[in-house]
Amino acid sequence: MLDIKVIRSNPDAVKQAMRNRNMNADQMLDEILEIDQQRRKITGETEAKKAEQNANTKQIPLLKKAGEDTTALMEQLKNLSDEIKVLDSALSELEKKQMNILLSLPNIPSPTTPVGKDDSENVEVRRWGEPKQFDFEIKAHWDIGKDLHILDSETAAKVTGARFHFYRNLGAKLERAVINYYLNTHSANGYEEILPPFIVNRSSMMGTGQLPKFEEDAFRLATKVSEEDYFLIPTAEVPVTNMYRNEILDGAKLPIKHCAYSACFRAEAGSAGRDTRGLIRQHQFNKVELVKFVDPETSYDELEQLTNDAERVLQALGLPHRVINLVTGDIGFSSAKTYDIEVWMPSYGRYVEISSCSNFEDFQARRAGIRFKNHPRDKAQFVHTLNGSGVAVGRTVAAILENYQNTDGSVTVPEVLRPYLGVDVIR
RNA sequence: GGAGAAAUACUCAAGUGGUGAAGAGGCUCCCCUGCUAAGGGAGUAGGUCGGGUGACCGGCGCGAGGGUUCAAAUCCCUCUUUCUCCGCCA
Numbered sequence: 001m002l003d004i005k006v007i008r009s010n011p012d013a014v015k016q017a018m019r020n021r022n023m024n025a026d027q028m029l030d031e032i033l034e035i036d037q038q039r040r041k042i043t044g045e046t047e048a049k050k051a052e053q054n055a056n057t058k059q060i061p062l063l064k065k066a067g068e069d070t071t072a073l074m075e076q077l078k079n080l081s082d083e084i085k086v087l088d089s090a091l092s093e094l095e096k097k098q099m100n101i102l103l104s105l106p107n108i109p110s111p112t113t114p115v116g117k118d119d120s121e122n123v124e125v126r127r128w129g130e131p132k133q134f135d136f137e138i139k140a141h142w143d144i145g146k147d148l149h150i151l152d153s154e155t156a157a158k159v160t161g162a163r164f165h166f167y168r169n170l171g172a173k174l175e176r177a178v179i180n181y182y183l184n185t186h187s188a189n190g191y192e193e194i195l196p197p198f199i200v201n202r203s204s205m206m207g208t209g210q211l212p213k214f215e216e217d218a219f220r221l222a223t224k225v226s227e228e229d230y231f232l233i234p235t236a237e238v239p240v241t242n243m244y245r246n247e248i249l250d251g252a253k254l255p256i257k258h259c260a261y262s263a264c265f266r267a268e269a270g271s272a273g274r275d276t277r278g279l280i281r282q283h284q285f286n287k288v289e290l291v292k293f294v295d296p297e298t299s300y301d302e303l304e305q306l307t308n309d310a311e312r313v314l315q316a317l318g319l320p321h322r323v324i325n326l327v328t329g330d331i332g333f334s335s336a337k338t339y340d341i342e343v344w345m346p347s348y349g350r351y352v353e354i355s356s357c358s359n360f361e362d363f364q365a366r367r368a369g370i371r372f373k374n375h376p377r378d379k380a381q382f383v384h385t386l387n388g389s390g391v392a393v394g395r396t397v398a399a400i401l402e403n404y405q406n407t408d409g410s411v412t413v414p415e416v417l418r419p420y421l422g423v424d425v426i427r
Numbered sequence: 428g429g430a431g432a433a434a435u436a437c438u439c440a441a442g443u444g445g446u447g448a449a450g451a452g453g454c455u456c457c458c459c460u461g462c463u464a465a466g467g468g469a470g471u472a473g474g475u476c477g478g479g480u481g482a483c484c485g486g487c488g489c490g491a492g493g494g495u496u497c498a499a500a501u502c503c504c505u506c507u508u509u510c511u512c513c514g515c516c517a
């Protein structure tokens with residue numbers, strides 16, 4: 001959520017920032033400024049009346065004690081009370097309108113996010129590794145998985161539907177090995193391991209910015225467990241970031257770093273027909289997420305480190321990849337700056353996104369009320385939140401199957417995974 | 428799923444409609460002290476919103492949201508969470 005004060009003091013810069021996101025928000029921003037002005041005017045009037053009410057109300061017990069008649073004063077205060085009610089409801093109407101607009105505005109891109117209209121203009125930052133040359137006809141991972149009887153989409157189609165998979169045998173073990181390898185690596189590297197709930201309430205989905213704008217992308221539970229709506233998480237970012245919702249953290253504890261495995265559930269609305277085969281785009285997939293809460297001063301350094309931490313596991317797996325800096329037209333709703341890590345996928349003949357590392361600055365923190373103080377008497381200020389996939393597990397398995405495939409249809413297991421899997425080759 | 432109890436600040440906790448939400452511990456500062464402990468003094472309802480260049484002024488804050496009332500921590504309604512017991516359950 002943007003700070004209304006920023007919009008108020010610099011509306012033209014905000015308008016330009018939205019245009020850089022391919023969004024013309026001029027009208028919306030003019031409207032919110034209008035609402036803001038009115039809201040503050042009515043706030044002043046209401047508060048003056050309330051101050052009058054408080055002062056007079058205090059007189060009543062004193063007058064009564066003195067044996068005086070308070071009927072006239074009470075009559076007068078009844079009228080005042082009615083006026084306050086009218087103003088209060090007008091005020092809450094304006095606040096609601098203002099909040100709705102604020103919640104639907106995306107974050108302002110960082111100055112270090114290149115201006116550009118779509119993914120074709122994203123800037124490559126670096127590459128690691130060389131795409132492997134194969135001297136035989138390569139197979140896509142869905143064929144490798146099917147032939148080795150480790151991936152089964154057909155049974156999943158019967159049991160559930162499209163865009164789901166059964167992993168079997170060494171496929172299931174490989175997925176589990178990757179999860180364990182990622183968690184062990186990151187937790188040894190200073191990230192506290194979290195296993196979060198896979199279901200969250202509406203407030204949490206609001207806190208990280210999935211709602212209210214992108215409800216169609218989420219799975220909402222049909223069964224009512226409580227009065228609040230429950231959602232399947234689209235990423236562990238949601239429960240882990242919201243762990244600290246409406247809290248004031250001790251500045252000495254920053255940066256707080258978490259790694260978390262979760263299954264992720266996405267409706268993939270609007271992606272019909274894209275990546276329909278294989279593990280690339282599923283309604284349910286596994287991911288290890290990295291989440292950080294940091295002092296605003298350090299958040300861009302922390303983003304670099306976060307990206308490095310995500311890359312490190314791909315390097316250990318020997319998977320060629322590159323890092324790209326997303327342009328203003330391609331970054332996500334809540335993000336100020338995003339690096340995508342893309343892994344080389346031989347069957348696609350190109351790099352495919354496997355991680356997305358973002359600095360949200362105070363956008364999520366303001367929505368979710370996550371603040372910190374360095375000293376007890378300081379004014380609480382918003383933390384910066386960051387997160388990145390560390391990394392997507394299903395896509396990792398796809399990349400391993402393709403990059404490590406052999407001419408006989410078998411797949412060599414990357415060295416670091418062998419202790420987890422117990423075999424060198426899947427055949 | 429059923430029955431009961433509870434939710435007040437960093438912690439414990441008083442407060443059954445009325446002027447500033449008690450008190451204690453803790454914490455911060457000061458005094459005393461060779462140092463520590465003990466002792467003495469002062470401060471400590473966070474936070475947030477609005478106004479003001481500012482010292483300040485005002486509004487809202489007693490789990491959340493509504494309601495009654497001139498006035499709500501206190502009365503009423505809905506919800507959430509926690510605890511105890513019963514039932515069910517991996």
